[in-house]
Amino acid sequence: MLQPQAPELEETILGACLIEKEGMALVDELLKPEMFYVTRHQLIYAALQAMFHAGTNIDILTATEELRKRGKLDDAGGPFYITQLSSRVASSAHLEYHARIVHQKYIRREMIVGFSKLLTLSGDETIDLTDTLVDAHNLLDRLEGACGHNRQLRDMDTLMQATLVEAEGRMRKNKDGVTGIPTGLTELDKMTGGWQNNDLITIAARPAVGKTAFALHLAKAAAAAGHHTVVYSLEMQGERLGDRWLLSAGE
Structure with missing residues (x-):
């Protein structure tokens, strides 16, 4: 069965984060690296997220250098692929919407894996039924939590960086x-x-x-x-x- 996935949207999200200053601020709380289906996209997003949290300016060159320092540049597709991503998007206008789709695809994949495991456990009479019910309850709790915005504790530096980026975006939209x-x-x-x-x-x-x-x-x-x-x-x-x-x- 084909796993739920949206690799084209993953490319669009990464491209927007590379070329738009407010890109990472819009998706940081919603997406984690493991939510990307394509492995090299996970590597690239992990690097961009680390740069964002460190207050490092993000562009094609700095992202490429960060991946090189991590020893993941080749695994991420190399400099050419990083550059290619930036041409996938014109702006971050629909970035949050795209991120939610990728987020939902990830949850569906987790549901498939989790429920498949529960199906196997349910048929194994050597396993105590109570343990299986606990596993089912924990799975539903985890999936329900993942459906939220994944809000995390942030230090003041990270919070103010996101606040300033949002304020600059409001100023540009000021009419x-x-x-x-x-x-x-x-x-x-x-x-x-x-x-x-x-x-x-x-x-x-x-x-x-x-x-x-x-x-x-x-x-x-x-x-x-x-x-x-x-x-x-x-x-x-x-x-x-x-x-x-x-x-x-x-x-």
Whole structure:
């Protein structure tokens, strides 16, 4: 059976990390070297991640030198392959999305290996059933943990490096003072700079004072700015939300 894999996306991720300053900051917490399917990609990512944590500038030349110091340059495909990776991507626009796909492929491979082992253990009556159930429980715990963002403790140097890279990215995206997703409300945008990554926004008010209408306005503003938007409601059907959306857009 063909193992779940996405080698082309692995190449794209590595290429983006080589040419984009914020590349590693976007994927560092999500991906580990062993999550790459291709062995040489594991070697390259391990080197890039070590450089990122050490605060070393990452580019084709420094990455090649790091692999050479590790004695892994030939195993990683050599200087030509490293250079070739940088031509696989134009920007890091979809880097996080690509990283999540690679992450999910890794989890599926781990599921195949883990469940195959459990299948064998389940048929072996010489093994205590309780031990097999414990193995099954541990496997599910490990897979569930892997489905998260793999957040790890970071020292202040690493945290501030990632913070500065993110801040520089926001400055480049700055449009009329809005560095995040616009709210559609000028004064609110001035105060917040728009909704930022990882923001959790809570709208609280008395019943029937316009919370849903306000939330729909925010969703419309995000969609109008080109951001994918989804609205869930436990209070009304989709058609009623659609009515309110249409009415808010009418004269």
